[in-house]
Amino acid sequence: MNRRTFLQVGVSGAGGLLIAFTVGCKDKDAPAPAPAPTPGTGDAPAPARPAGADLNAWIRIDPDDTVTMLVPEAEMGQGIHTGVAMILAEELDADWATVRAEHAPADGAKYGRQSTGGSTSTRGNWDALRAAGATARAMLIAAAAQQWSVPAAELTTEPGAVVHAASKRRARYGELAAAAAKLPPPAPDTITPRAPGTYRLIGKPTKRLDQRPKITGAATYGLDVRLPGMLFAVVARPPVVGGKLVKFDGTAARAIPGVKDVLQIPTGVAVVATSTWAALKGREALSVTWDDGAHAALTSEQISKTLRDLAPGGVTVKQQGDAPDAVKRARTKLAAAYEVPYLAHVTMEPLNATCDVEDGRCTLWVGTQTPSGCQKTAAEILAIPPEQVTVHSTFLGGGFGRRSQTDYVAEAVHVARSMKGPVQLVWTREDDTRGGFYRPAALSLCEGALDADGWPTAWVQRIAAPSILERFGPLEGGVDATAVEGVENLPYALPHLLVTYARPDLPISTWFWRSVGSSQNAWSTECFLDELARAGGKDPLEVRRRLLKDKPRHLAVLEAAAARAGWGAPLPEGRARGLAVHESFGSVVAEVAVVSIDAGAPRVHRVTCAIDCGTAVNPAQIEAQMESGILYGLSAALHGAIHLDGGKVRESNFHDYPVVRMREAPRIDTVIVASTDPPGGVGEPSTPPVAPAVCNALLALTGKPVRALPIRLG
Amino acid sequence: MAITLTVNGAAREVDAPPDMPLLWVLRDLLGLTGTKYGCGVAQCRACTVHVDGEAVQSCQLPVSAAAGKSVTTIEGLGAPKLHVLQEAWLAEDVAQCGWCQPGQLMSAAALLARNSAPTDDDIDLAMSGNICRCGTYNRIRRAIKRAAGVPDAGGTP
Numbered sequence: 001m002n003r004r005t006f007l008q009v010g011v012s013g014a015g016g017l018l019i020a021f022t023v024g025c026k027d028k029d030a031p032a033p034a035p036a037p038t039p040g041t042g043d044a045p046a047p048a049r050p051a052g053a054d055l056n057a058w059i060r061i062d063p064d065d066t067v068t069m070l071v072p073e074a075e076m077g078q079g080i081h082t083g084v085a086m087i088l089a090e091e092l093d094a095d096w097a098t099v100r101a102e103h104a105p106a107d108g109a110k111y112g113r114q115s116t117g118g119s120t121s122t123r124g125n126w127d128a129l130r131a132a133g134a135t136a137r138a139m140l141i142a143a144a145a146q147q148w149s150v151p152a153a154e155l156t157t158e159p160g161a162v163v164h165a166a167s168k169r170r171a172r173y174g175e176l177a178a179a180a181a182k183l184p185p186p187a188p189d190t191i192t193p194r195a196p197g198t199y200r201l202i203g204k205p206t207k208r209l210d211q212r213p214k215i216t217g218a219a220t221y222g223l224d225v226r227l228p229g230m231l232f233a234v235v236a237r238p239p240v241v242g243g244k245l246v247k248f249d250g251t252a253a254r255a256i257p258g259v260k261d262v263l264q265i266p267t268g269v270a271v272v273a274t275s276t277w278a279a280l281k282g283r284e285a286l287s288v289t290w291d292d293g294a295h296a297a298l299t300s301e302q303i304s305k306t307l308r309d310l311a312p313g314g315v316t317v318k319q320q321g322d323a324p325d326a327v328k329r330a331r332t333k334l335a336a337a338y339e340v341p342y343l344a345h346v347t348m349e350p351l352n353a354t355c356d357v358e359d360g361r362c363t364l365w366v367g368t369q370t371p372s373g374c375q376k377t378a379a380e381i382l383a384i385p386p387e388q389v390t391v392h393s394t395f396l397g398g399g400f401g402r403r404s405q406t407d408y409v410a411e412a413v414h415v416a417r418s419m420k421g422p423v424q425l426v427w428t429r430e431d432d433t434r435g436g437f438y439r440p441a442a443l444s445l446c447e448g449a450l451d452a453d454g455w456p457t458a459w460v461q462r463i464a465a466p467s468i469l470e471r472f473g474p475l476e477g478g479v480d481a482t483a484v485e486g487v488e489n490l491p492y493a494l495p496h497l498l499v500t501y502a503r504p505d506l507p508i509s510t511w512f513w514r515s516v517g518s519s520q521n522a523w524s525t526e527c528f529l530d531e532l533a534r535a536g537g538k539d540p541l542e543v544r545r546r547l548l549k550d551k552p553r554h555l556a557v558l559e560a561a562a563a564r565a566g567w568g569a570p571l572p573e574g575r576a577r578g579l580a581v582h583e584s585f586g587s588v589v590a591e592v593a594v595v596s597i598d599a600g601a602p603r604v605h606r607v608t609c610a611i612d613c614g615t616a617v618n619p620a621q622i623e624a625q626m627e628s629g630i631l632y633g634l635s636a637a638l639h640g641a642i643h644l645d646g647g648k649v650r651e652s653n654f655h656d657y658p659v660v661r662m663r664e665a666p667r668i669d670t671v672i673v674a675s676t677d678p679p680g681g682v683g684e685p686s687t688p689p690v691a692p693a694v695c696n697a698l699l700a701l702t703g704k705p706v707r708a709l710p711i712r713l714g
Numbered sequence: 715m716a717i718t719l720t721v722n723g724a725a726r727e728v729d730a731p732p733d734m735p736l737l738w739v740l741r742d743l744l745g746l747t748g749t750k751y752g753c754g755v756a757q758c759r760a761c762t763v764h765v766d767g768e769a770v771q772s773c774q775l776p777v778s779a780a781a782g783k784s785v786t787t788i789e790g791l792g793a794p795k796l797h798v799l800q801e802a803w804l805a806e807d808v809a810q811c812g813w814c815q816p817g818q819l820m821s822a823a824a825l826l827a828r829n830s831a832p833t834d835d836d837i838d839l840a841m842s843g844n845i846c847r848c849g850t851y852n853r854i855r856r857a858i859k860r861a862a863g864v865p866d867a868g869g870t871p
């Protein structure tokens with residue numbers, strides 16, 4: 001337990017107990033380093049921060065017994081509000097039927113840093129959440145002890161109430177909340193969280209708290225914000241990467257009924273109107289001259305060539321033994337190049353932000369993974385103190401990393417400062433596909449060697465990929481940690497391993513995309529291992545068992561997935577299984593895919609998934625996240641590619657950037673491996689293994705490796 | 715131009731250019747934001763509503779074509795009592811981010827209205843127009859079958 005957990009006690013608006021505490025600080029287990037954010041870019045993984053500097057989460061117990069958890073993390077579909085509320089409610093011993101979860105406000109500097117990414121929401125805050133819940137419980141007990149003049153040690157709780165068994169007295173939390181609010185919080189070292197065997201809520205499949213508004217249309221997302229007098233804006237941006245505005249003529253646009261204004265902002269030309277439709281019509285009517293800049297000839301082929309040219313000359317990231325020499329001297333060896341394209345995030349709700357700037361104050365309504373980043377971005381643009389910026393966090397129609405950027409928020413601020421009243425800045429799907437930040441393209445040149453018995457002994461992987469982290473400052477040792485994650489820590493016991501990294505200079509903005517570097521590195525490593533297994537005449541499961549002897553978590557999920565999927569059992573004609581295992585964000589996931597070929601394209605029938613995510617807080621949401629992450633990864637494996645032609649992104653909407661639909665969606669079975677370790681991430685770790693599991697099934701089916709994504713069968 | 719239509723049982727008059735898609739009329743002029751925008755080009759069906767009982771992509775329907783017709787949106791589907799599909803959605807804990815779900819529900823409601831016992835193929839056919847980026851398809855399939863009272867065999871090996 002973290003002895004430095006910082007808490008403050010107060011009285012809630014309704015006269016109950018309010019406990020404020022801090023979550024979401026530095027996650028020392030995060031694979032990526034913690035760079036400092038730069039202006040206008042939103043937040044990077046959290047920098048270290050003095051304990052207790054910011055309070056950003058609250059437990060509120062009102063006299064009517066309602067327990068409200070105000071959660072700083074963004075609810076973008078991952079069920080985090082429910083998960084956080086469960087942990088708090090467990091330690092508080094709350095009656096689950098009375099528990100609500102809401103997004104905590106980012107209102108001025110008194111609130112702490114808020115950022116959701118890296119699957120850290122549960123795993124980074126386990127201790128802090130448990131301590132806060134247990135503290136609240138101790139205070140309610142202390143209040144009852146005072147009222148009844150009995151020693152606190154004689155009191156226990158049952159869900160939602162303090163009880164004194166000897167005198168058969170019982171008081172509901174709501175009845176005690178006001179008295180508890182007047183007590184000082186107990187010393188942190190007197191607080192003992194529950195022992196894992198005694199959990200009542202943790203580990204129990206629990207329905208999400210936010211379902212009902214989402215199925216009735218009542219939930220408010222950023223794009224659903226409606227304010228009196230609100231206008232709508234869209235922006236015309238340079239079509240070529242790195243292009244600039246030369247001049248524009250807004251006369252025709254202004255003539256469109258409903259168009260109120262046409263104005264220049266740093267990223268292009270904004271059209272402001274009384275409806276989204278009028279703004280779109282106005283944008284169509286704009287006449288704009290762009291300077292295409294230096295990259296007007298850039299193509300995907302050139303990017304590929306750059307990666308191929310640079311990959312052999314990278315800096316050393318990891319070296320054990322002498323892998324190049326071992327490969328050179330081996331009788332059986334293999335070389336393969338694995339390449340992936342840039343990918344867009346494509347959140348289902350296109351990017352948007354609503355902003356009102358008035359009298360030196362700024363108010364934002366936005367679905368964001370980083371309310372504090374939005375606050376900072378707005379404050380910098382307007383040159384006002386952060387406490388003059390209020391951020392109302394809405395539901396997010398998907399985040400996947402994209403909403404931890406604040407570029408779209410900055411645009412809203414720039415437009416709103418020139419207008420009277422609130423403005424909703426809307427990105428169309430085309431803007432979203434073309435306007436942005438992408439998962440980096442990447443190339444891995446792999447070489448491997450087998451011993452005389454056909455077991456792998458040496459592995460060389462030379463990676464070339466644009467850097468995500470360089471925007472936060474110089475890379476330590478010239479290596480982008482996100483570009484090598486999953487390779488640098490390859491789990492396989494090999495006497496010889498060499499990993500290198502080369503950073504190309506490319507003008508495409510890159511950003512964190514669900515599971516980050518693992519999204520491509522699990523694919524290259526797990527596919528190459530299957531190629532080596534095949535070259536050595538070994539079963540893919542056998543090879544992994546042997547090379548993972550010292551990795552009990554990997555082995556456990558591998559065995560669990562293989563057993564559940566019936567590894568080795570006969571399948572209907574034309575189908576084959578493929579396997580992959582990968583660790584990311586503190587969790588290990590193995591997946592088995594069953595694949596056939598239908599009209600020249602892969603068809604995935606079933607994916608069996610096993611996860612070790614430490615303590616499984618909410619098994620129902622873990623299952624949902626496994627399904628979600630698998631289909632997200634499958635969309636990329638089967639379809640995802642952002643191409644550049646003449647410096648322009650070729651893709652624009654779902655017709656040319658397709659994603660998995662119902663008819664392509666495999667059935668998914670999930671096994672959760674029991675563990676009492678602190679919780680690991682669940683929002684991302686199921687994404688990396690799916691592409692290699694599918695490609696390995698195709699290798700088994702056709703004998704031909706897949707070495708480029710998206711999968712195109714020749 | 716003043717256009718009259720019935721939305722969720724109530725007569726509404728809107729002043730909109732005749733080519734404005736029903737989607738933006740609902741969202742921006744009538745404040746009915748339950749109907750979602752996802753693509754604007756008939757690719758995702760986040761914008762699905764019922765017009766005279768038929769599932770329609772509201773991003774593709776000029777409001778003039780809805781004049782005099784009866785439009786049902788997600789806000790009207792479950793009023794005053796939740797639709798059997800919405801109950802099934804709750805039971806299967808379907809929604810993640812939730813952005814696509816109003817469209818999914820409107821498509822599913824149209825499916826059940828014409829086919830009370832849909833097979834997997836029927837569901838594939840009727841629901842593959844609706845995109846969900848959060849990957850809730852398996853739950854949607856189960857929820858539709860639950861609402862229809864059709865057992866789910868769980869797919870092939």
Ligand code: FES
Pocket residue numbers: 750751752753754755756757758759760761762771772773774
């Ligand atoms: S918004 Fe209408 S089909 Fe996508």
Ligand code: FES
Pocket residue numbers: 077348397398809810811812813814815845846847848849850
């Ligand atoms: S629930 Fe998020 S897009 Fe479907």
